[in-house]
Amino acid sequence: MDDDERVRQHYERRHDPTRVLALSDGIVAIIITLLVLELHVPQLAGGQTLKDAMREVRPSFLAFIITFVVVAIAWAGHRDLFSQIRRTDRALVWLNIIYMFPLCLLPFGASLISRYENDPVALRMYGFILLAIAVTRLGIWAYATGRPHLLFAPMDPQSRRAGFAVVVVPAAVYALAIIFASAAPTASLAIYGVVPILYFAGITLARTLALPGSAERDFT
Amino acid sequence: MDDDERVRQHYERRHDPTRVLALSDGIVAIIITLLVLELHVPQLAGGQTLKDAMREVRPSFLAFIITFVVVAIAWAGHRDLFSQIRRTDRALVWLNIIYMFPLCLLPFGASLISRYENDPVALRMYGFILLAIAVTRLGIWAYATGRPHLLFAPMDPQSRRAGFAVVVVPAAVYALAIIFASAAPTASLAIYGVVPILYFAGITLARTLALPGSAERDFT
Amino acid sequence: MDDDERVRQHYERRHDPTRVLALSDGIVAIIITLLVLELHVPQLAGGQTLKDAMREVRPSFLAFIITFVVVAIAWAGHRDLFSQIRRTDRALVWLNIIYMFPLCLLPFGASLISRYENDPVALRMYGFILLAIAVTRLGIWAYATGRPHLLFAPMDPQSRRAGFAVVVVPAAVYALAIIFASAAPTASLAIYGVVPILYFAGITLARTLALPGSAERDFT
Amino acid sequence: MDDDERVRQHYERRHDPTRVLALSDGIVAIIITLLVLELHVPQLAGGQTLKDAMREVRPSFLAFIITFVVVAIAWAGHRDLFSQIRRTDRALVWLNIIYMFPLCLLPFGASLISRYENDPVALRMYGFILLAIAVTRLGIWAYATGRPHLLFAPMDPQSRRAGFAVVVVPAAVYALAIIFASAAPTASLAIYGVVPILYFAGITLARTLALPGSAERDFT
Secondary structure (H helix, E strand, C coil): CCHHHHHHHHHHHHCCCHHHHHHHHHHHHHHHHHHHHHCCCCCCCCCCCHHHHHHCCHHHHHHHHHHHHHHHHHHHHHHHHHCCECCCCHHHHHHHHHHHHHHHHHHHHHHHHHHCCCCHHHHHHHHHHHHHHHHHHHHHHHHHHCCHHHECCCCCHHHHHHHHHHHHHHHHHHHHHHHCCCCCHHHHHHHHHHHHHHHHHHHHHHHHHCCCCCHHHHCC | CCHHHHHHHHHHHHCCCHHHHHHHHHHHHHHHHHHHHHCCCCCCCCCCCHHHHHHCCHHHHHHHHHHHHHHHHHHHHHHHHHCCECCCCHHHHHHHHHHHHHHHHHHHHHHHHHHCCCCHHHHHHHHHHHHHHHHHHHHHHHHHHCCHHHECCCCCHHHHHHHHHHHHHHHHHHHHHHHCCCCCHHHHHHHHHHHHHHHHHHHHHHHHHCCCCCHHHHCC | CCHHHHHHHHHHHHCCCHHHHHHHHHHHHHHHHHHHHHCCCCCCCCCCCHHHHHHCCHHHHHHHHHHHHHHHHHHHHHHHHHCCECCCCHHHHHHHHHHHHHHHHHHHHHHHHHHCCCCHHHHHHHHHHHHHHHHHHHHHHHHHHCCHHHECCCCCHHHHHHHHHHHHHHHHHHHHHHHCCCCCHHHHHHHHHHHHHHHHHHHHHHHHHCCCCCHHHHCC | CCHHHHHHHHHHHHCCCHHHHHHHHHHHHHHHHHHHHHCCCCCCCCCCCHHHHHHCCHHHHHHHHHHHHHHHHHHHHHHHHHCCECCCCHHHHHHHHHHHHHHHHHHHHHHHHHHCCCCHHHHHHHHHHHHHHHHHHHHHHHHHHCCHHHECCCCCHHHHHHHHHHHHHHHHHHHHHHHCCCCCHHHHHHHHHHHHHHHHHHHHHHHHHCCCCCHHHHCC
């Protein structure tokens, strides 16, 4: 290996997103797997059958499914974003760590709504975590897509807006769920379950409307 | 790096399976390691020796071994499949996440059968998780192997069928275990323990019967 | 692949930092995610509302935030250091494992100060863990930056000193926090919360004062 | 990419150790981090200070340190071995999974000896886990080093024997610890703590005695 090659390798290594991705994938893998620890095998009270006892696991199971999907979407969106990014810098590394913060809180939030699924405090807190995931994700998107030297290819304004829209719209609905947590806790919980479906539809729409070759075409 | 190279890198990055594999390996590593948390060090009741108390750990240990092997097979099969895959697309990313769902439930299932090893409800639920792993694995196989642009090399129909067979046969046996869980719980549990051995034999058979150069030759 | 290429690949593989980084990233990802397990969903005592009960979670939450930031900084510093390192050797592998030791103790330390946030013993122990992270990090820095054959580029003395300073200064403040843990426990806790902010300022200063092309320019 | 290149990539991918290493590193990272969950923050009994209560944590802490070192050595040895390996095959994949089995049991073993540090049953079980790690590690070594097509370079008999020796010697000492667990439990525990130091000395010896260019030179 000659000197030039070594300098180039060194430069790329310092701005290489590999470890940022390794850390993020690791964190996501653990979060998604820790969720199952909230599914407690029931202890049978006197005369109770396991079949009856399993009914108590249902709210936990619902929280498990909803949160599994939330984490999966967060990961898929992170992968989409970083498939555009060729280099990282200091701010991007820290924005990514900030993004991981609400993600790491999710198992606690899932635990809260699985035990107090009708309590506005639990529902609001879960909503705030979801909102924080959306806001910090927008932070990375806004920062990175506006800096062509970090990207594989400069991003056209239309694609940037599409990237905003697929996050802002669900975030707005989550905000509604937070506002209505006291008045209509069931509606809040329903929103947390339904938004991922809307998100899917939104991505499909963004892909369909997108021009060939644009970034939205590859949204997952 | 010239522009063409950057565009090519960008294209490959967006369809690159690397992060899908990183997430999957991470999840599998965590699941297989979390299983041990179900092995509880016994508390000694008055006059009990540790030797006696360890006997209570046996069902947990059995569940640990069975589930360890299930996860290992799921991972080896996943590795075989993705060794054929050169590129991912949106559907493949989501099919893979769906595959992770029953895998993530396995520690709960293992916990269930370790505490209620004779209860049909526990045995059935464990069977359903195994069945779901098989079905979602078939989903990835069917999708990917039918799309040559995602593969390193187009797959001949014989190899595709072999890939189906090694999953469908155990899945059918698991279905039997679910059906007989009430009538013969011990038989159910035995099936969960014995199927991996059959699976091994099946793979060895598929490798032996396969033509040189065919995909089955590399089944793990 | 010809023989020379294979020999070269073999040589690089044996001194390749890849697996050291994979292990480190994995450990950091797990530590940062395990912290959430210390946030216990409260059990409601008679007549208590969830809102009241959540107040008891506050010290845990504070410990969670502080420790999250500590781990994030440890990881970012590790990434900075290894972005300079092209090859590993036996000592570096073991120095890195020694660095992982206090990191792995962090969830225990966080658990201690979240339950006994005013107890000098808990605060001192947390401080010792932070100090050990700093000392072991310095060990890697001192070893690697003084051995040009392990680096992408030889490091000038000024950059080496800057790399020391950003670790030694916070470590000295942590030592103060340990000393004053008995006399002023609240001050100790405050120090653990404030030092990361100083660290940020310090890095920013080091980047600003640094010459173009020097290693400090890339401190994260 | 032309067809030949794709075929070659495909071939290498199917025999590529990357995912085997990713799984192994992930499992090791999790095991080493889960150990800390055995360090329980003490509950204070009436009138007890935290300082007194921390004394009860000592056996757990000892078990933590011993097991941390055991896992670190297992990982370093695994890295050494796989730095020789260029390709995997079916047997190697499964031998590696079998190696992971006793490793995954380690947190349970650590938990046993941390709670029953003088009980022969606990000490014996811990010893059996350590022995199983050694035996399965030898299995990989024997299989891989005897198959030149899996290696970067054929391994000379002297290096193969050195690789055996550094594992067999500690394994023999562990066997002694198991035998004397009933008669001298403290000696057993001491052996588990001291063997890693012998292992270090052994590796250093093997490196010193080795010819330049031989595999032992790179033992970690």
